[in-house]
């Protein structure tokens with residue numbers, strides 16, 4: 001579903017690579033944790049998959065397509081297949097919960113009847129039934145992240161990329177968010193999640209890919225956060 005072939009990314013001439021000859025593949029339906037210290041290259045990895053950045057060398061394939069070969073005007077079509085969730089939720093603060101999720105369908109031209117049925121279904125799935133009319137500031141952090149996940153998933157993307165989705169949440173709330181991501185993964189959605197959250201990684205026992213200074217130093221099935229534990 002996602003394949004990197006000898007991918008390097010150098011942002012500034014002479015700087016050390018943010019990613020250094022990474023080759024790896026994520027199969028359809030997998031759940032992968034991307035771990036590593038701050039600055040190890042996790043966000044760069046996610047940005048390359050979204051084609052927000054281009055590799056300095058090597059190739060990135062998403063759903064069988066070489067991202068260096070798709071033209072700029074087709075990039076939005078690529079991104080329709082990829083939901084994104086971030087640490088800081090990125091909701092529209094003056095829009096209701098319903099509208100925050102609906103917008104993801106409206107911008108890709110889905111008809112009103114589709115929006116009116118799919119948004120409530122998705123809000124129910126993420127545990128927000130009854131909160132459609134709230135504004136983001138009337139929700140807890142965990143609920144705001146659920147809205148962001150609903151928005152990312154409402155179009156049923158093949159891939160969900162999550163960059164520190166539990167970074168602003170307490171441990172109990174984080175567990176709830178992980179249960180939800182696990183459910184989404186079970187629907188067949190491939191998930192790649194960058195995280196520092198060792199407790200979550202240790203609990204979930206999913207594949208763990210570790211980056212150190214842009215190099216992939218570990219790729220472990222049913223892994224833990226730190227290698228030797």
Ligand SMILES: Nc1ncnc2c1ncn2[C@@H]1O[C@H](COP(=O)(O)OP(=O)(O)OP(=O)(O)O)[C@@H](O)[C@H]1O
Nearest residue numbers: 011012017018036037038039040041042043044045
């Ligand atoms: N737009 C940019 N321009 C220049 N350098 C960048 C840019 N984005 C990232 N870098 C550098 O690339 C390296 C990897 O950064 P990246 O954000 O991918 O790491 P990260 O593992 O996601 O870190 P964090 O956990 O802090 O988000 C760092 O040295 C960073 O300073």
